[in-house]
Amino acid sequence: MKSNIEKILQQALTALPEYSGVLENQSINNMIERTRDPRHGDFTTNIAMRLAKTLGKSPKEIATTVIKNLPDSDLINSVDIAGAGFINFHISQLALHRELAEILKSGSAYGRKAARNTPKVLLEFVSANPTGPLHVGHGRHAAYGATLGNLLEAAGYQVDREYYVNDAGRQMDILGVSILLRMLEKNGESFTFPEAGYHGDYIRTIAASVDEDISDTSVSLLLDSVPNNNKEEMIDALIENSEKMLGADKFRSIRQQALESILEDIKDDLEGFCVTFNSWFSEQSLTDGLIDDALAALEDRGMTYQKDGNVWFRSTDFGDSKDRVVVRANGKTTYFASDIAYHYGKRKRGYDLLIDVLGSDHHGYVNRVKAGLEAFGYAADSMEALLVQFVTLYRGGDKVQMSTRSGQFVTLRELREEVGNDAARLFYVMRSNDQHLDFDLELAKSNSTDNPVYYIQYAHARIESVFRQLKDQSLEYNEGIGVEHFERLTESHEKALMGSLSRYPEIIGLAATKRSPHTLVHYLRGIANELHSYYNAHTFLVEDTNLRNARLTLIKATQMVIANGLSIIGVSAPAEM
């Protein structure tokens, strides 16, 4: 609908080169918007005010000239000037009718743009360390990332989704030690489990399934000469001893078995949550040359230097607060080196726009990664970090206490089992991602108006039930008749609903551009509200065949828009509730 207005306005501007010259290449798309107040028409543009200063003319004078040059269109009833110089467009009923017909014609494709010549996007999200099951915080990342991916695709972007598996480094060793200790414990040894190890019950479960001969070692051997005054030093010593006792191969095998077990659980969990990825990128694989390549490329560009035996990256050249070590004196590369290499590799794989969904606690590293990309000659804004704030669970009015350290966290799986996938997916994205999320378990489960999941789904199901009722009354639905008699839709509820439905493609575009799935949730709630109001105010199954079919066609289109929107969020659209 908005694109119609854009075309019409563009024609006027083309006829006025002295105006369009000032605008140069600016898109007029974001100078046109929906009005808030229906008295101001349906669309408005502030273009006259924007031009006023440069042209040295009054906004009203400009507006008058623009209006004079607008082509005739049966999509518009009238255009007027109001306020400080707004040009307000009042669209015709015909325009709404055509849009309604378009919804029915396009069906599940309505609101989706065909893939265009847009940047190829690599969307990385969740990427939780494979050291344990996903918890409710990761669930928000999963829901947000998945929905964002769907939105971007609907908006015409080409999107690949990737999960970065942090399967290298110290944390993997800690995982290995944790497993090993639980295996020994199962063999009857008793001891105090190290504080820095992973405490969750899943460690015991995995330990029981690991197939490895550990008779070479024992707890007493492992704990030999291990410092116990510092938990970090203690765990490092345990790692060292484990490798010594078992041999590096055997220890690695235990570690990998644990990793595979956990990763399998994560994959299964996400799949059950309808969150899918095109690729699972292993951090370990970076050591097969990519890190070396990246570091060599940096060196070629003079972006690194030696100091204190370390290799440093000149990240301060790109606005970072300090230079960063990429290779330690002991020859080991840092995590940061992996990160640079990983993002360098993303670009090398042909992606133009890198979107990372990160926990808000990772914001500190965004500039560093951007600095890395810039050092390779890529624009800093080719990488975009979207920060997701924390989730707090509430049961009724009570906060659910969680602590990752002690292993006492609510898992995503538990949440899904308790409230269901639909409620979880919608609740996770109904708030702006940069806001803390209070997730009320009781509300998510409740079958009431307060629960937006049920409210929206019910609107969809209610429409379906009208069509069931139609059959019970031995009546038939004829869409052709409906489309031919849209002029019978004269009630205020009907006009309002038609207007709102026509906004759907704009909402998809907006939500994608702003990376804001919650915009879509709010919109769908509004549509559901209008449907329920309409339902209460008027009877659809009336005697008059033309009117009946027109109304049924309108609610059919409404149902289509709700289904399309819900599918982007990853929520089902039930036929019956």
Place this chain on the structure above:
RNA sequence: GCGCCCGUAGCUCAACUGGAUAGAGCAUCAGCCUUCUAAGCUGGCGGUUGCAGGUUCGAGUCCUGCCGGGCGCGCCA
């Protein structure tokens, strides 16, 4: 101390990247089922957008400084 995010109705949140009189739900108060699902609808009450300046035709939105909350500031990952 430095950096990032946030502060909007009693509560939880919107506000179309600067637009016209800041909107929803919950709570509360008053109504609506002989009728396609009352898992619904209608109306009332509720605001100095944390505070103070600034930018301009116009600010919840942008800039500066405070106040308050969250999170970061390792050769950890």
